[in-house]
Amino acid sequence: MQVENYVYQNIAQSLKDHGVETIFGLMGDANLFMVDSFVRDCSGRFVPAAHEGSSVLMALAYTHVADKVGVATVTHGPALTNCMTALTEGARGHIPMVLLAGDTPVANPRHLQSIDQREVVKATGAGFEQMRTPETVAMDVARAFYRAQVERRPIVLNMPADFMWREAAHTPSVLDVFTAPGGVAEGEILDNAIGMIASARRPLILAGAGAVKAREEIVKLADRLEAPLATTLKAKGLFKDHPYNIDIFGTLSTPAAYELIAQSDCIICFGASLHDFTTDQGKLMKDKRIVQIDVTPTAIGGGLHPDAALVADAGLTAETILYWLNEAEIPASGFTRDLDIAKLTEHPIGPNKTAEGCVNYIHALERLEEVLPKDRLLVTDGGRFMTEVWVRLSVQGPKSFVATTNFGSIGIGLQEAIGAGVAAPEKPVVMFTGDGGFMMGGINEFNTAVRLGLDLIVIVANDSAYGAEHIQFIDRKMDPSLTEFHWPSFAEIGASLGGQGYTVRNNAELEEALAAIPNRTGPMMIELKLDPHDVPRMRI
Template identity: 80%
Template sequence: MSPKNHVYQSIARATHEHGVDTMFGLMGDANLFIVDSFVRECHGRFVPAAHEGSSVLMALAYACVSGRVGVATVTHGPALTNCMTALIEAVRGHVPLVILAGDTPTDTPRHLQSIDQREVVKATGAGFEQIRTPQTACKDVARAFYRARVERRPVVLNMPADFMWQEVKHENQVLDVFTAPGGVAEGDILDNAVGMIASARRPLILAGGGAVAARAQLIRLADRLEAPLATTLKAKGLFNDHPYNIDIFGTLSTPAAYDLIAQSDCIICFGTALNDFTTDRGKLMSGKRIVQIDVDPTAIGGGLHPDAALVADAGLTAETIVFWLDKAEIPASGFTRELDTAALTAHPAGTGKAADGFVNYVDALERLEQALPKDRVLVTDGGRFMTEVWCRLSTPDPQSFVSSVNFGAIGLGLQEAVGAGLAVPDRPVILFSGDGGFMMGGINEFNTAVRLGLDLIVIIANDSAYGAEHIQFLDRKMDPSLTQFHWPSFADIAESLGGEGFEVRSQELLEEALEALKNRKGPFLIELRLDPVDVPRMRI
């Protein structure tokens, strides 16, 4: 018979039994004993954040880079409401997380921090699981992990504080589930799809985040069709080094790639929901046959209605299409024979000009692309400056790229960079953030990165303004001064928080910073001072 233990110990042990060795969070009344047991009895690692929402974002990036379920823990009431933006970011990014959230005691309905936590969670789109009784705690933990994997979203496990010191018998309740559902496409719709592809003269293959695991099969299909390959932003880097990779598809394409996409007559889309940025609000799909393949039925038909839709596994479907093309002896399209891929992936160069006291942003990015470590994990915040980063900074593969763009928020990047750094501690993490985003959510967790000794390089694009709003005032010939800020020196802030910082106001100073970067000993911040009226416009 299993010995008795307390509920808090059982929750910690059950979490550990699901293969969890790292937990992010912030302790409070309802979860502190769980954290203590996870560290002292289960020998897990607890990463304390400065803000509850940060812990969820750290777990999010940890999950994206490691491929595991991310875990965070917070206490009740305001701690949970502090997580709402982060939860929505994870929901819309389809990231499996388990959030161990304390709740106020069930016998204290007028508790100061009491709130209907189920309704808070429901508003974000995350899943909600309740620890029903002390005796069901292990089963409820298992259910939360099961749902996070299968539903591909965060699930909040609600834990009443008054359960924690009750004695229960621990039971191992790990559910062994099939977490990669899929199927082989078949039937008339498959026949129609193969017919559209076989008759295309200028086919193009587009892969999204849902097709990352199918890289080899998609390349085989592309080679069989002689079709170029492209990705959405979420799958950035998937087809690196393939001779007919035209990189990002949509509003982030190079001018030449955008024209090529417009000339194609059939787009075969794997694992992408085809949002407005990918399709340029439908312009790039006009007049073409669209074949959409996704294992998630809710991804199909949301942005536009395809000519053929297959709810099926991306890799198996690509293999099936190749089989029938070979069976019918369909010749290759020859589309790639006329391509100059070097021109298709070349973004417009910088001007080489900048006002005194500022650097040219595009020129700086091109130099950073050359100088920053190649084995990097690239993390980007939201905001005006990120589109050029997405286009000009490479990443080894999609799993080495985390972009906080799912909810259109800023101020989430530094927290995600911390989670990414802990997922792959032997690799450098590069974070790009704007000045507004860093002030909003970066400063409080930069010190967390220092405490953890992460190999983190932060690039701040500082135009002393909320740039997206600034440019709107300028476009309408209005005074933009309400969008402008006199920030303190971010380089000095980095130093005061225990890191290293360089303020860059010229190309020469950029070179000095890059030279110093070679001998970094921990988090290192480069502040690019930019002219707010001379920054490339957002491409989305």
């Protein structure tokens, strides 16, 4: 005989049925009892954020690092509208997660916080799933999880507040998700692609986030072809320690690597969408054959149209191409034999023009790369500072790197750093943010990291300005003062919020802060005082 529970208990139990152990969120009228049941009845963990949007961002990073569907919960009305930027970041990044959003009572259409929540969600690109009745709770939750994984985007499950204290039986429901690899490339297009690859004298392999699980197969193909390996930003670190890894492809390449890419005659792209930053608005793809492989049809042809497009699994396709190259006894290209990888991966260091009372940013990054824990998770916020971090700070692999770049927002990095830290508590998290980004979205969540006791190192690149706008005024010989801010001391803020804080205005203070890293006892903040006229330009 089935036991009648309250709906809020059935929602919590459904989360447990899906193997959910952690949810991020903010409690309100429509979700507080569900959260309580998840913690007390289902032995789950609730991570309370200071802002609703933060909880979604935490869940997005949790998804990326833990490789499982992240879950967040908020209440209704303004709680959901506060999540719009975060949901858009997730939708643009194709990140599967579930947001359990309360809704105002169905019986009270004039409720103060009533809003058409479906339309709010649609504007972000996320999916919307309505909880239909108290009796369909388990199936509605299952549908949300299924859609998140299949559609690879956030799904918002809309939960009317007046359902929560209704009684209904709980029947577990978990929908199987098709997780087998996509199809194997075949037919005339495959023959044409192999012909292009076989005839190439200077082939190069590019892998994106869609090829992360195919590393071994792609490396075997690259070795067989004697082709250099490169990645998109999101796949950073995928080919770490491979002797012919030239690191990030595109506007973030070193000058020598950029020239090598320009000289290649065939680019074999696995799981990369080929947007403008990767291709430098198409310049890097001119006068060469492009073979694009992706299991998602819509990912092909978005930036430029390839010469051969294979809608297929990256790993299986790499194996297939390798097989036919061997069958036809195609000789290796020899492209990698005379490459100077050290030169190809060395980013230049310009002259030091840093003003008195500031530390040189490039020098600080070089020292941080030497001192920071090697097994770190690296998270970056948006802003002018970020491109130099991407090219000068190493990562162990794509799962150890979170770049909050999908929507071009600033102020979302610290929240994702918390989600990453919760997903992998055994690893230290290093997060880079700008002063504007930290004031916008970091200051309200640093204490969350303190409360959670996370091993978090936050580096604030503080040029006392909105740097990207500042440099535009400078370039046009206009007064940049409207972009400049006299912020409070971020190091003191970090200490007042329960962490450790270090202000760095010169190399001596930098070394003092670096010396404190091995002895850190909780979240720490290193504030780099930078000259707004001497911060390197963004490379994108």
